Amino acid sequence: MEEKRRLIQQLDQARETMRAVLAEVDTQMEIYPNWTIKQVLAHITGWDEATCSSLRAHARGEEPAVPAALGIDLYNAQSVAACEALNYEQISEEWELAREDLKAAIEEMPDELFNEPLLLPWGQTGTIEQVVAIFADHEEEHTREIREMKAK
Numbered sequence: 656m657e658e659k660r661r662l663i664q665q666l667d668q669a670r671e672t673m674r675a676v677l678a679e680v681d682t683q684m685e686i687y688p689n690w691t692i693k694q695v696l697a698h699i700t701g702w703d704e705a706t707c708s709s710l711r712a713h714a715r716g717e718e719p720a721v722p723a724a725l726g727i728d729l730y731n732a733q734s735v736a737a738c739e740a741l742n743y744e745q746i747s748e749e750w751e752l753a754r755e756d757l758k759a760a761i762e763e764m765p766d767e768l769f770n771e772p773l774l775l776p777w778g779q780t781g782t783i784e785q786v787v788a789i790f791a792d793h794e795e796e797h798t799r800e801i802r803e804m805k806a807k
Contacts, residue, residue, distance in 0.1 A: 701734025705776035
């Protein structure tokens with residue numbers, strides 16, 4: 656399905672841009688208060704994993720869990736805390752694996768369900784196209800912010 660390929664390309668482009676920026680920065684640099692690159696990657700990984708779970712539940716005809724039901728900030732904190740024991744190389748690997756898993760979930764989505772609305776990890780209903788646009792923009796936003804911090 657051409658739409659799946661287009662969405663995966665959108666995710667790949669955002670990831671490639673982030674990788675290029677990460678290659679140029681000190682991974683210990685603080686990006687946000689108490690968040691280094693490691694925490695940013697854990698944050699993005701958490702959302703990729705949650706969305707992958709939602710997509711796979713949707714593909715099975717099940718109601719997905721809503722891991723951010725108590726709020727996005729709490730979910731972000733939990734995602735980052737869950738990876739605290741990992742070193743940068745480990746979280747970087749998890750970041751890459753979670754994105755590959757998300758792309759696989761998109762590819763595996765039955766065509767008849769692809770455009771059907773689904774419950775997203777933060778509790779709203781949307782389409783796969785909408786969630787990919789949100790996540791590509793989300794990663795691009797973090798990339799811009801990392802670039803800006805590097806320039807300071």
